[in-house]
Amino acid sequence: MSVGLLRFLTAGSVDDGKSTLIGRMLVDARGAFEDQVSAATRDNERRGGKGIDFSLLTDGLKAEREQGITIDVAYRYFATERRKFIIADAPGHEQYTRNMVTGASTADLALVLVDARYGVVTQSRRHAFIAHLLGIRHIIVAVNKMDLMDYSQATYDKICADFRDFFSQLDPIDVRFIPISALLGDMVVTRGDNLSWYSGPTLMDTLETIEIDTQSATELRFPVQLVNRPPMPELADFRGYMGRIASGRVNVGQEVAILPAGRRTKVTGIATFGGEIPSAFAPQSVTITLAEDVDISRGDLITGIDDAPTPIKEFEATLCWMSQHPMRAGAKYLLRHTTRKVKAIVSKIEYRIDPNTMAKETGLTELKQNDIARITVKTLLPIACDPYRKNRETGAFILIDEANDTVGAGFVEA
Amino acid sequence: MKENWTHLEALEAESIYIIREVVAQFRNPVLLYSIGKDSSVLVHLARKAFYPGPIPFPLLHVDTGYKFREMLTFRDEFTKAIGARLIVHRNEQAIAEGAHPLKLGVARCCGKLKTGALLEALEKYSFDAAIGGARRDEERSRAKERVFSHRDSFGQWDPRNQRPELWNLYNGEIHEGESMRVFPLSNWTETDVWQYIREQNIPIVPLYYAQQRQVVFRGTNWIPIIDPSDVREGETPVTEWVRFRTLGCMPCTGAVKSEAQTIDDIVDEALIATRSERETRVIDHGANTMEDKKREGYF
Numbered sequence: 001m002s003v004g005l006l007r008f009l010t011a012g013s014v015d016d017g018k019s020t021l022i023g024r025m026l027v028d029a030r031g032a033f034e035d036q037v038s039a040a041t042r043d044n045e046r047r048g049g050k051g052i053d054f055s056l057l058t059d060g061l062k063a064e065r066e067q068g069i070t071i072d073v074a075y076r077y078f079a080t081e082r083r084k085f086i087i088a089d090a091p092g093h094e095q096y097t098r099n100m101v102t103g104a105s106t107a108d109l110a111l112v113l114v115d116a117r118y119g120v121v122t123q124s125r126r127h128a129f130i131a132h133l134l135g136i137r138h139i140i141v142a143v144n145k146m147d148l149m150d151y152s153q154a155t156y157d158k159i160c161a162d163f164r165d166f167f168s169q170l171d172p173i174d175v176r177f178i179p180i181s182a183l184l185g186d187m188v189v190t191r192g193d194n195l196s197w198y199s200g201p202t203l204m205d206t207l208e209t210i211e212i213d214t215q216s217a218t219e220l221r222f223p224v225q226l227v228n229r230p231p232m233p234e235l236a237d238f239r240g241y242m243g244r245i246a247s248g249r250v251n252v253g254q255e256v257a258i259l260p261a262g263r264r265t266k267v268t269g270i271a272t273f274g275g276e277i278p279s280a281f282a283p284q285s286v287t288i289t290l291a292e293d294v295d296i297s298r299g300d301l302i303t304g305i306d307d308a309p310t311p312i313k314e315f316e317a318t319l320c321w322m323s324q325h326p327m328r329a330g331a332k333y334l335l336r337h338t339t340r341k342v343k344a345i346v347s348k349i350e351y352r353i354d355p356n357t358m359a360k361e362t363g364l365t366e367l368k369q370n371d372i373a374r375i376t377v378k379t380l381l382p383i384a385c386d387p388y389r390k391n392r393e394t395g396a397f398i399l400i401d402e403a404n405d406t407v408g409a410g411f412v413e414a
Numbered sequence: 415m416k417e418n419w420t421h422l423e424a425l426e427a428e429s430i431y432i433i434r435e436v437v438a439q440f441r442n443p444v445l446l447y448s449i450g451k452d453s454s455v456l457v458h459l460a461r462k463a464f465y466p467g468p469i470p471f472p473l474l475h476v477d478t479g480y481k482f483r484e485m486l487t488f489r490d491e492f493t494k495a496i497g498a499r500l501i502v503h504r505n506e507q508a509i510a511e512g513a514h515p516l517k518l519g520v521a522r523c524c525g526k527l528k529t530g531a532l533l534e535a536l537e538k539y540s541f542d543a544a545i546g547g548a549r550r551d552e553e554r555s556r557a558k559e560r561v562f563s564h565r566d567s568f569g570q571w572d573p574r575n576q577r578p579e580l581w582n583l584y585n586g587e588i589h590e591g592e593s594m595r596v597f598p599l600s601n602w603t604e605t606d607v608w609q610y611i612r613e614q615n616i617p618i619v620p621l622y623y624a625q626q627r628q629v630v631f632r633g634t635n636w637i638p639i640i641d642p643s644d645v646r647e648g649e650t651p652v653t654e655w656v657r658f659r660t661l662g663c664m665p666c667t668g669a670v671k672s673e674a675q676t677i678d679d680i681v682d683e684a685l686i687a688t689r690s691e692r693e694t695r696v697i698d699h700g701a702n703t704m705e706d707k708k709r710e711g712y713f
Contacts, residue, residue, distance in 0.1 A: 005421040033690035036554075060554030061573050062705055071574060074557045075550045077603045084421050086601060098578045102560075105580040225434045230467030238466060244431040244582075273462040284423075285430035287465070298438055322578050336583045339438070396581050404587035406577045 012113030013123035021182035023054020073103035098322035220248035222302040223338035240287040246393035259384035260311035299340035311382035323407035350374040429598040439586030440543035447473035452547030472499040478527035480663035503535035555705035567591035569711035624657040635668025
């Protein structure tokens with residue numbers, strides 16, 4: 001979002017040392033308080049361990065501590081002199097992929113850990129693929145436990161080559177590799193003495209200085225959240241449209257289109273608590289007023305007049321299915337796109353993607369939990385969307401089932 | 415993208431969006447107002463969100479009867495000054511029965527006066543969404559919670575089976591009798607809260623500023639002595655420069671040694687703090703964890 005704040009996801013397979021790495025970063029950068037560290041140490045000693053087990057800092061649920069696994073994403077916060085960080089610490093088990101997707105959806109960077117002893121495994125590829133699917137454009141592959149491989153450069157080079165092979169099948173993104181030992185601290189915050197053959201920056205250096213290529217879309221997209229009509233006599237004529245600018249900027253005096261209806265009008269003001277402002281930018285939350293009393297409500301999209309998307313009722317999308325109940329072609333769901341809610345049918349499953357090999361499997365009539373597939377969606381009412389690759393805000397949707405559970409994460413393709 | 419966008423502006427924009435989503439998606443929301451600093455920030459954000467209109471939901475204060483006098487005075491003056499609608503709810507039966515942490519134990523006392531009263535109030539007024547000021551950096555089970563956190567018809571949380579929460583597409587769909595807890599300050603840290611209070615000049619309860627106060631050292635905390643009967647056997651009250659990092663009930667809220675008398679002093683203290691603010695809350699440290707209490711409906 002800015003140089004000042006970096007949201008990143010940590011992912012990787014089970015037992016790759018993720019908790020140890022996060023624990024080390026938190027303790028070194030004061031993201032964990034002394035009393036929290038001593039509570040985690042006490043918990044570990046109570047069950048017969050020695051010293052601190054860093055996973056007890058982040059595994060906040062009883063079930064997680066009892067079973068020694070991470071079930072749900074944990075959010076942790078720390079700051080250095082140079083930057084503030086929000087970590088979404090995602091579970092490694094395939095069973096909890098839906099929680100990993102939750103963490104990835106708001107991250108700008110993914111830190112994927114690989115155990116140097118085992119190299120690139122199925123879960124590493126799966127996590128890298130999901131991060132990529134969610135539009136994360138920066139991936140740091142940290143090759144951990146280098147100490148257990150005698151800090152071998154050949155081992156590291158082989159893992160980097162394997163991962164590069166895998167990434168070559170995806171759209172180009174920024175991928176960096178760093179050899180580390182989270183346990184002993186090599187190349188995490190300080191360089192250590194054991195990796196002299198590696199000349200790149202440390203992990204912390206990279207996190208602090210990496211320039212994030214965020215939302216590249218510049219077209220105005222303003223989904224209307226609510227209509228503001230204050231119940232005060234002195235404001236009887238005020239009619240404002242509240243929302244958060246998804247992309248681009250809006251200026252007072254600018255001509256805009258209201259989708260899906262397509263009507264046009266002019267922006268007459270941008271009201272904020274601090275006074276009227278002449279223009280506003282993504283991702284500000286503002287209230288705008290328009291020249292005419294047109295019929296606008298929650299779910300409408302305000303855009304510029306030259307670059308407005310054409311509202312559609314049928315489109316292709318990539319879907320990550322998250323429910324334990326299978327999805328059958330032809331099933332009906334509630335679809336949430338920006339602030340709009342419409343009834344939708346998944347009319348066809350085009351193919352399923354194997355995140356390991358990228359192979360496409362066709363001829364399916366149902367999807368199981370954690371499947372990733374290309375589908376065709378039909379909506380009852382038109383929606384104004386952009387491809388997810390171009391706009392993460394207006395290209396994303398979720399599917400909600402009759403039990404009100406969020407069962408699918410979708411990415412508009414075309 | 416706006417130039418020179420600060421992290422506080424980013425947090426503010428996100429929180430305002432979340433608060434507006436609550437009003438858009440629920441029939442009868444309420445803001446849980448605890449009078450503390452996070453509540454002050456939450457109310458400020460709600461005012462900004464609906465400007466030039468008023469805050470379109472009431473504030474609910476769950477009063478245990480053990481709140482500091484300064485808190486109640488501040489509550490009444492602050493809500494009046496900004497024209498907010500205030501509802502105060504107490505578990506009158508438990509209060510009449512003399513519920514006290516010494517008599518019942520901290521966990522049962524909280525269970526009756528806070529969780530019980532809160533669930534009672536939500537039911538009495540049929541609120542379907544409750545906005546709270548909890549932050550993920552406060553405590554490790556809170557670090558796991560969604561922004562829109564679903565509660566079943568008994569007000570309970572099922573942390574092992576939370577709905578996926580993608581992007582900013584918050585799913586507020588509920589069945590009859592269920593409700594949602596919503597946490598607009600999820601991504602704020604204690605330091606962010608103090609910096610924002612300074613930047614926006616937000617009023618807070620004077621107890622946050624250091625003063626010389628009568629206290630006793632009990633367990634690991636400095637506990638304020640408001641009434642001579644608060645002193646237990648074997649304790650000798652002393653006068654110390656102290657302030658409160660968080661505010662709760664008098665018998666269960668510890669003060670910290672501090673001479674921070676201005677908001678700048680407090681921000682500086684927050685920036686170099688080595689111990690968490692929840693350390694001063696007796697309720698967090700029993701066998702009954704925050705997760706247990708949250709499952710039962712506690713905030």
